[in-house]
Structure formats: C-alpha cells, structure tokens
Amino acid sequence: DTEVTQTPKHLVMGMTNKKSLKCEQHMGHRAMYWYKQKAKKPPELMFVYSYEKLSINESVPSRFSPECPNSSLLNLHLHALQPEDSALYLCASSPNTQEYFYNEQFFGPGTRLTVL
C-alpha cells in the first residue's frame, strides 16, 4: 500500500460549524504533514508531526487544530473558519528519521474545503 488517503474529498461548512479532515497512510512513515493550497499557488505548510508529536506549527490560527492519534492517522479539526480558509487541504507523509528530514513526501488527493 503506497498511498495516502484523505476524507472527505469535498466539504462545505458554515462559519459556525465544527468539522474534521482525516488522513491515513499505511506505509510505516513516521512524519506526516498538513498543507493548505489556494488556487494557482503552491502548497503552504501548516503542521508537521514526527513520531506522533507536533514538531512544526507554521503559526497557523487556532481555529485549525491538528491531531495525530497514531502513526497512521492524522486529523485536522476545524472550528469557526472564515471564508478565506476555503482551499485544498493536502496531507502528506514521509519516511523520515527522527533527526533528519530529507525524504520525499507522498501526498494524498486532498480535501476541497468551502467555507460559506
């Protein structure tokens, strides 16, 4: 199994809703990532988990809350989002060692989020 899966594929939510995005990989990778991508732009890193611990938070607003319940799963909890948060949210994983991060990242298909 060499893929990263993400659910749901599409999500429409209101500004008062609470929703979660899910990402799963079964490649034994120990680093997992959340990216946000706006149209016609490159992906922007949001969070990095290494060995189930949050290692990087790129100053993301607290209305985005990541969670890594185990080495295969990564969630992104959403609450009180703004319309400008509408974007493609991509999850990735990588077989990094704990000290060095230099392997390629494998991306999931993304969740297209629309905030009304």
Added chain:
Amino acid sequence: AQKVTQAQTEISVVEKEDVTLDCVYETRDTTYYLFWYKQPPSGELVFLIRRNSFDEQNEISGRYSWNFQKSTSSFNFTITASQVVDSAVYFCALSEIGYNQGGKLIFGQGTELSVKP
C-alpha cells in the same frame, strides 16, 4: 534565504514537442535536496524525482529527464515528446537537511503546462 524560482508561469505546447521547465534555487546550505512534483487537475501532488546536492548526475526516466547544475543553482526538467496527459502544474521544491527541519519543502510558484493535441 531559501527560495525556489520557476519563472515560467504557463507553457503551452503541441503534442510531441519537447518542453523544458526551469527551476532556479537559492540556499545558504551545502547539503540540500531538490524535488519535482506534478499536480494534475485532480489535485494530488505526484512525486517525480529527488536529487541531493552531492549528486550532479543527470537523470532520465522514460520521457522525463532532469538537469542539475550546481554552478548555476538550477534543476531543470525536460519532457520529451510531450503528451496530453502531461498537462499539469509542475512544482520544483527545495528541502534542507537538518535536525527538526521537519522536512520543510520550499516550493516554487509552479509552472502550468498545457499540452494540446
């Protein structure tokens, strides 16, 4: 500062033409990795190649080839005999090695390639 520049925003070619996508990078480190990713309209980023800073050998994979030149800080990507299925946005990215860098990829702005039949 680390930076990746893909000067070509959009390229349009006719099927079977060869096309080269340019990538120029800036980094203060001597050890780093470079990547190319393809993003078709479906949205998923597909990994194409990784190259480390110590390996300047060019690489060929089928119709794809990559030219890494440290002297000019460039890592260009050529598609030979392009096909309609090559239509996508292509991103060049840079990753620095180091403890707790988090595998942070610094992406270029992307080049949108359109291959017309």
